[in-house]
Amino acid sequence: MESDVDLPCPTCKNEGSLKLLSMSSEIPYFGEHTQITLSCEHCGMRQTDFIPSEERGALSFSLSIGKVEHLQARVVRGSSGTVRIPELDLEVSPGTQSTGYVSNVEGVVNRFIDIIRMMMRQIRTEIEDGNDEAEQNLAKLFQLEMALMALAKGELLGDLSLEILDPKGHSIIGHDDAVKKELSADEVDLLDPGPAPIIMSSEDVE
Numbered sequence: 001m002e003s004d005v006d007l008p009c010p011t012c013k014n015e016g017s018l019k020l021l022s023m024s025s026e027i028p029y030f031g032e033h034t035q036i037t038l039s040c041e042h043c044g045m046r047q048t049d050f051i052p053s054e055e056r057g058a059l060s061f062s063l064s065i066g067k068v069e070h071l072q073a074r075v076v077r078g079s080s081g082t083v084r085i086p087e088l089d090l091e092v093s094p095g096t097q098s099t100g101y102v103s104n105v106e107g108v109v110n111r112f113i114d115i116i117r118m119m120m121r122q123i124r125t126e127i128e129d130g131n132d133e134a135e136q137n138l139a140k141l142f143q144l145e146m147a148l149m150a151l152a153k154g155e156l157l158g159d160l161s162l163e164i165l166d167p168k169g170h171s172i173i174g175h176d177d178a179v180k181k182e183l184s185a186d187e188v189d190l191l192d193p194g195p196a197p198i199i200m201s202s203e204d205v206e
């Protein structure tokens, strides 16, 4: 269902260009939920979130990637989800422009690889500008890229894990081997809350 939103775009502040698309469906392990996509026809801003029909509170999921089949485990990342590969000290926190997605563990690993490649391009520019420290950073990123590429191919099994932490409970790793935990208030305080909610209650969307 698509509807117009009578609010200025949070990104470009243009009036009358926001659209809201909502769709209810069911995802294994995640359950019945409404997928909400807010988009702006003026600047191209697009933000997706997944609102479960039942409030779940702050949750984390952790999956030790020990089998090839774990790479295919479904991942739902809501716009407030922080994604980590703790053994490599990697973390993607939501930021203010974050959008949710549905993928699998392999897809999330590939997203980390894309970010690392982007950082490597940035650092190569710094090296060309004569920054010597950047050389060491580039070497570190190269090692991370190698490790993640091996992981995506089903190597390094048992060495690495994927974690997703969400103060709103809108994110999951859907696999029987994933460990689900409730986050304490202190743990939630340390997380980036993600973009400010514009329309975030499932009651508002019918």
Ligand SMILES: [Zn+2]
Binding pocket: 009, 010, 011, 012, 013, 014, 017, 040, 041, 042, 043, 044, 045
């Ligand atoms: Zn806009």
